[in-house]
Amino acid sequence: MAFENFLSKLKSKASELKTEALKYKNKDFLNAAMAGSALVAMADGSVSAEEKQKMVKFIESNDAMSVFTTSDVIKAFQDFVGQIEFDKDIGEAKAYAALHKMKSNEGAARLLVRMVIAIASSDGNFDVSEQAVAKRIIKELGLTPAEFELT
Template sequence: MSFANFMSDLKNKASGLKDEISKFKNKKFLNAATAGAALIAMADGELDSEEKKKMLKFIESNDALSVFKTSEVIGSFKEYIENFEFDQDIGESKAYEAINLLRGNEVECRTVMRLILSVAAADGVFDDNEKAVARKIAVELNLSPSDFEL
Protein backbone atom coordinates (compact mmCIF):
# COMPACT_ATOMS: atom_id res chain seq x y z
CA MET A 1 0.00 0.00 0.00
CA SER A 2 1.37 3.42 -0.91
CA PHE A 3 1.83 6.12 1.71
CA ALA A 4 -0.89 8.24 0.06
CA ASN A 5 -3.33 5.31 0.21
CA PHE A 6 -2.34 4.65 3.83
CA MET A 7 -3.02 8.29 4.78
CA SER A 8 -6.34 8.27 2.91
CA ASP A 9 -7.34 5.03 4.63
CA LEU A 10 -6.45 6.52 8.03
CA LYS A 11 -8.60 9.58 7.37
CA ASN A 12 -11.55 7.41 6.30
CA LYS A 13 -11.27 5.27 9.42
CA ALA A 14 -11.00 8.36 11.60
CA SER A 15 -14.33 9.64 10.33
CA GLY A 16 -16.13 6.60 11.77
CA LEU A 17 -14.51 6.86 15.18
CA LYS A 18 -17.12 9.13 16.76
CA ASP A 19 -19.73 6.39 17.00
CA GLU A 20 -17.22 3.98 18.50
CA ILE A 21 -15.85 6.51 20.98
CA SER A 22 -19.31 7.47 22.20
CA LYS A 23 -19.54 3.91 23.59
CA PHE A 24 -16.45 4.57 25.72
CA LYS A 25 -17.22 8.04 27.02
CA ASN A 26 -15.25 7.76 30.24
CA LYS A 27 -12.23 9.36 31.88
CA LYS A 28 -10.03 6.29 31.41
CA PHE A 29 -10.61 6.28 27.66
CA LEU A 30 -10.15 10.06 27.36
CA ASN A 31 -6.87 9.90 29.29
CA ALA A 32 -5.56 7.03 27.16
CA ALA A 33 -6.46 8.90 23.96
CA THR A 34 -4.87 12.18 25.04
CA ALA A 35 -1.84 10.39 26.51
CA GLY A 36 -1.35 8.66 23.15
CA ALA A 37 -1.75 11.98 21.35
CA ALA A 38 0.90 13.49 23.63
CA LEU A 39 3.26 10.58 22.95
CA ILE A 40 2.83 11.06 19.20
CA ALA A 41 3.23 14.83 19.52
CA MET A 42 6.45 14.34 21.48
CA ALA A 43 7.79 11.60 19.18
CA ASP A 44 10.74 13.74 18.10
CA GLY A 45 11.52 14.75 21.67
CA GLU A 46 10.07 18.24 21.55
CA LEU A 47 6.92 20.15 20.85
CA ASP A 48 7.31 23.74 19.78
CA SER A 49 4.54 26.25 20.31
CA GLU A 50 3.38 26.04 16.68
CA GLU A 51 3.10 22.24 16.85
CA LYS A 52 1.28 22.52 20.18
CA LYS A 53 -1.25 24.97 18.71
CA LYS A 54 -1.79 22.72 15.70
CA MET A 55 -2.23 19.62 17.87
CA LEU A 56 -4.64 21.38 20.27
CA LYS A 57 -6.62 22.74 17.33
CA PHE A 58 -6.85 19.23 15.85
CA ILE A 59 -7.95 17.73 19.16
CA GLU A 60 -10.47 20.51 19.69
CA SER A 61 -11.99 20.06 16.23
CA ASN A 62 -11.71 16.27 16.00
CA ASP A 63 -15.20 14.91 15.40
CA ALA A 64 -14.45 11.64 17.19
CA LEU A 65 -13.42 13.45 20.37
CA SER A 66 -16.49 15.71 20.27
CA VAL A 67 -18.27 13.21 22.54
CA PHE A 68 -16.20 14.78 25.33
CA LYS A 69 -16.25 18.40 26.49
CA THR A 70 -13.60 20.34 24.60
CA SER A 71 -12.20 21.69 27.86
CA GLU A 72 -11.75 18.12 29.18
CA VAL A 73 -9.92 16.97 26.06
CA ILE A 74 -7.62 19.98 25.94
CA GLY A 75 -7.01 19.89 29.69
CA SER A 76 -6.08 16.23 29.61
CA PHE A 77 -3.77 16.67 26.60
CA LYS A 78 -2.08 19.68 28.21
CA GLU A 79 -1.51 17.72 31.41
CA TYR A 80 0.36 14.98 29.53
CA ILE A 81 2.38 17.53 27.56
CA GLU A 82 3.31 19.34 30.80
CA ASN A 83 4.60 16.04 32.19
CA PHE A 84 6.86 15.72 29.13
CA GLU A 85 8.01 19.32 29.47
CA PHE A 86 8.90 18.72 33.12
CA ASP A 87 10.82 15.51 32.34
CA GLN A 88 10.79 13.27 29.25
CA ASP A 89 10.91 10.04 31.27
CA ILE A 90 8.14 11.13 33.62
CA GLY A 91 6.04 12.19 30.64
CA GLU A 92 6.44 8.83 28.94
CA SER A 93 5.80 6.94 32.16
CA LYS A 94 2.57 8.83 32.92
CA ALA A 95 1.35 8.51 29.33
CA TYR A 96 1.96 4.76 29.11
CA GLU A 97 0.40 4.32 32.54
CA ALA A 98 -2.84 5.88 31.22
CA ILE A 99 -2.71 3.80 28.04
CA ASN A 100 -2.14 0.57 29.96
CA LEU A 101 -5.39 1.08 31.88
CA LEU A 102 -7.21 0.02 28.70
CA ARG A 103 -5.38 -3.30 28.41
CA GLY A 104 -7.74 -6.22 28.41
CA ASN A 105 -10.50 -4.44 26.51
CA GLU A 106 -9.59 -5.08 22.89
CA VAL A 107 -12.37 -2.92 21.45
CA GLU A 108 -11.32 0.13 23.50
CA CYS A 109 -7.65 -0.55 22.72
CA ARG A 110 -8.27 -0.75 18.98
CA THR A 111 -10.45 2.35 19.05
CA VAL A 112 -7.88 4.42 20.94
CA MET A 113 -5.14 3.13 18.62
CA ARG A 114 -7.08 4.29 15.54
CA LEU A 115 -7.66 7.64 17.21
CA ILE A 116 -3.95 8.02 17.98
CA LEU A 117 -3.12 7.21 14.36
CA SER A 118 -5.59 9.84 13.16
CA VAL A 119 -3.82 12.37 15.39
CA ALA A 120 -0.47 11.28 13.94
CA ALA A 121 -1.80 11.75 10.40
CA ALA A 122 -3.43 15.11 11.12
CA ASP A 123 -0.56 17.14 9.67
CA GLY A 124 -0.26 14.92 6.58
CA VAL A 125 3.09 13.54 7.75
CA PHE A 126 3.60 10.26 9.57
CA ASP A 127 7.36 10.15 10.08
CA ASP A 128 9.57 7.35 11.36
CA ASN A 129 9.64 8.74 14.92
CA GLU A 130 5.83 8.80 15.02
CA LYS A 131 5.65 5.29 13.55
CA ALA A 132 8.05 3.99 16.20
CA VAL A 133 5.94 5.51 18.98
CA ALA A 134 2.74 4.17 17.40
CA ARG A 135 4.27 0.67 17.25
CA LYS A 136 5.24 0.92 20.92
CA ILE A 137 1.72 2.06 21.85
CA ALA A 138 0.24 -0.89 19.95
CA VAL A 139 2.50 -3.31 21.83
CA GLU A 140 1.60 -1.64 25.15
CA LEU A 141 -2.06 -2.20 24.30
CA ASN A 142 -1.28 -5.83 23.51
CA LEU A 143 -2.16 -5.26 19.85
CA SER A 144 -0.20 -6.33 16.81
CA PRO A 145 1.41 -3.32 15.10
CA SER A 146 0.90 -5.06 11.75
CA ASP A 147 -2.88 -4.79 12.25
CA PHE A 148 -2.35 -1.04 11.87
CA GLU A 149 0.20 -1.29 9.05
CA LEU A 150 3.03 -0.31 11.38
Protein backbone atom coordinates (compact mmCIF):
# COMPACT_ATOMS: atom_id res chain seq x y z
CA MET A 1 0.00 0.00 0.00
CA ALA A 2 2.84 2.43 0.84
CA PHE A 3 4.38 1.93 -2.60
CA GLU A 4 1.04 2.63 -4.30
CA ASN A 5 0.69 5.82 -2.25
CA PHE A 6 4.22 6.79 -3.23
CA LEU A 7 3.47 6.30 -6.95
CA SER A 8 0.21 8.20 -6.64
CA LYS A 9 2.00 11.09 -4.94
CA LEU A 10 4.68 11.04 -7.66
CA LYS A 11 2.08 11.24 -10.44
CA SER A 12 0.17 14.05 -8.78
CA LYS A 13 3.33 16.14 -8.60
CA ALA A 14 4.24 15.66 -12.28
CA SER A 15 2.34 18.61 -13.69
CA GLU A 16 3.53 20.79 -10.82
CA LEU A 17 7.14 19.85 -11.63
CA LYS A 18 6.65 20.79 -15.28
CA THR A 19 5.28 24.22 -14.39
CA GLU A 20 8.22 24.83 -12.08
CA ALA A 21 10.76 23.46 -14.57
CA LEU A 22 9.62 25.97 -17.17
CA LYS A 23 10.90 28.72 -14.85
CA TYR A 24 14.41 27.26 -14.94
CA LYS A 25 14.67 26.17 -18.58
CA ASN A 26 18.37 26.82 -19.15
CA LYS A 27 21.57 24.87 -19.69
CA ASP A 28 22.79 25.16 -16.09
CA PHE A 29 19.52 23.71 -14.78
CA LEU A 30 19.55 20.89 -17.33
CA ASN A 31 23.17 20.05 -16.48
CA ALA A 32 22.46 20.12 -12.75
CA ALA A 33 19.40 17.87 -13.15
CA MET A 34 21.33 15.35 -15.24
CA ALA A 35 24.38 15.56 -12.97
CA GLY A 36 22.18 14.66 -10.01
CA SER A 37 20.48 11.93 -11.99
CA ALA A 38 23.82 10.47 -13.07
CA LEU A 39 25.13 10.52 -9.50
CA VAL A 40 22.06 8.65 -8.24
CA ALA A 41 22.09 6.22 -11.18
CA MET A 42 25.77 5.47 -10.52
CA ALA A 43 25.18 5.00 -6.78
CA ASP A 44 25.83 1.26 -7.12
CA GLY A 45 28.91 1.78 -9.32
CA SER A 46 27.44 1.35 -12.80
CA VAL A 47 24.42 2.03 -14.97
CA SER A 48 23.05 -1.06 -16.67
CA ALA A 49 21.47 -1.03 -20.12
CA GLU A 50 18.12 -1.57 -18.41
CA GLU A 51 18.66 1.46 -16.17
CA LYS A 52 19.55 3.60 -19.19
CA GLN A 53 16.41 2.45 -20.99
CA LYS A 54 14.29 3.24 -17.94
CA MET A 55 15.95 6.66 -17.71
CA VAL A 56 15.18 7.44 -21.36
CA LYS A 57 11.57 6.27 -20.97
CA PHE A 58 11.21 8.33 -17.82
CA ILE A 59 12.64 11.43 -19.50
CA GLU A 60 10.36 11.04 -22.50
CA SER A 61 7.26 10.55 -20.35
CA ASN A 62 8.03 12.99 -17.54
CA ASP A 63 6.28 16.32 -17.89
CA ALA A 64 8.93 18.25 -15.96
CA MET A 65 11.74 17.10 -18.27
CA SER A 66 9.63 17.72 -21.39
CA VAL A 67 10.66 21.37 -21.30
CA PHE A 68 14.01 20.15 -22.71
CA THR A 69 14.58 18.17 -25.91
CA THR A 70 15.06 14.47 -25.34
CA SER A 71 18.38 14.51 -27.19
CA ASP A 72 19.74 17.33 -24.97
CA VAL A 73 18.66 15.52 -21.82
CA ILE A 74 20.14 12.19 -22.93
CA LYS A 75 23.41 13.79 -24.04
CA ALA A 76 23.82 15.63 -20.73
CA PHE A 77 23.04 12.47 -18.75
CA GLN A 78 25.42 10.34 -20.83
CA ASP A 79 28.18 12.96 -20.51
CA PHE A 80 27.98 12.90 -16.71
CA VAL A 81 27.74 9.09 -16.53
CA GLY A 82 30.70 8.79 -18.93
CA GLN A 83 32.81 11.14 -16.83
CA ILE A 84 31.99 9.20 -13.66
CA GLU A 85 32.75 5.88 -15.36
CA PHE A 86 36.06 7.17 -16.75
CA ASP A 87 37.29 8.67 -13.48
CA LYS A 88 34.94 8.39 -10.50
CA ASP A 89 36.50 11.17 -8.43
CA ILE A 90 36.80 13.71 -11.23
CA GLY A 91 33.42 12.77 -12.71
CA GLU A 92 31.69 13.16 -9.37
CA ALA A 93 33.49 16.45 -8.76
CA LYS A 94 32.21 17.77 -12.11
CA ALA A 95 28.68 16.57 -11.34
CA TYR A 96 28.66 18.24 -7.92
CA ALA A 97 30.09 21.42 -9.50
CA ALA A 98 27.13 21.45 -11.92
CA LEU A 99 24.74 20.98 -9.00
CA HIS A 100 26.47 23.69 -6.98
CA LYS A 101 25.50 26.27 -9.63
CA MET A 102 21.89 25.90 -8.45
CA LYS A 103 22.68 26.36 -4.74
CA SER A 104 21.98 30.10 -4.78
CA ASN A 105 18.54 29.56 -6.32
CA GLU A 106 16.48 27.84 -3.65
CA GLY A 107 13.48 27.24 -5.93
CA ALA A 108 15.64 25.60 -8.59
CA ALA A 109 17.52 23.58 -5.95
CA ARG A 110 14.28 22.21 -4.47
CA LEU A 111 12.95 21.33 -7.91
CA LEU A 112 16.23 19.58 -8.77
CA VAL A 113 16.02 17.43 -5.68
CA ARG A 114 12.43 16.47 -6.39
CA MET A 115 13.31 15.59 -9.97
CA VAL A 116 16.36 13.54 -8.98
CA ILE A 117 14.28 11.61 -6.44
CA ALA A 118 11.53 11.06 -9.02
CA ILE A 119 14.07 9.79 -11.56
CA ALA A 120 15.75 7.55 -8.97
CA SER A 121 12.34 6.14 -8.06
CA SER A 122 11.23 5.61 -11.66
CA ASP A 123 12.14 1.92 -11.51
CA GLY A 124 10.01 1.47 -8.40
CA ASN A 125 13.07 1.11 -6.15
CA PHE A 126 14.77 3.96 -4.29
CA ASP A 127 17.43 1.90 -2.52
CA VAL A 128 19.77 2.80 0.32
CA SER A 129 22.74 3.70 -1.89
CA GLU A 130 20.54 5.96 -4.05
CA GLN A 131 19.12 7.58 -0.92
CA ALA A 132 22.63 8.23 0.40
CA VAL A 133 23.61 10.00 -2.83
CA ALA A 134 20.33 11.94 -2.80
CA LYS A 135 21.09 13.12 0.75
CA ARG A 136 24.54 14.29 -0.33
CA ILE A 137 23.02 16.17 -3.28
CA ILE A 138 20.48 17.77 -0.94
CA LYS A 139 23.22 18.92 1.41
CA GLU A 140 25.33 20.17 -1.53
CA LEU A 141 22.38 22.36 -2.53
CA GLY A 142 22.15 23.78 1.01
CA LEU A 143 18.91 22.00 1.85
CA THR A 144 18.06 19.42 4.50
CA PRO A 145 17.18 15.78 3.81
CA ALA A 146 14.18 15.88 6.16
CA GLU A 147 12.49 18.38 3.81
CA PHE A 148 12.33 15.53 1.29
CA GLU A 149 11.37 12.80 3.76
CA LEU A 150 14.92 11.45 3.85
CA THR A 151 16.48 11.06 7.27
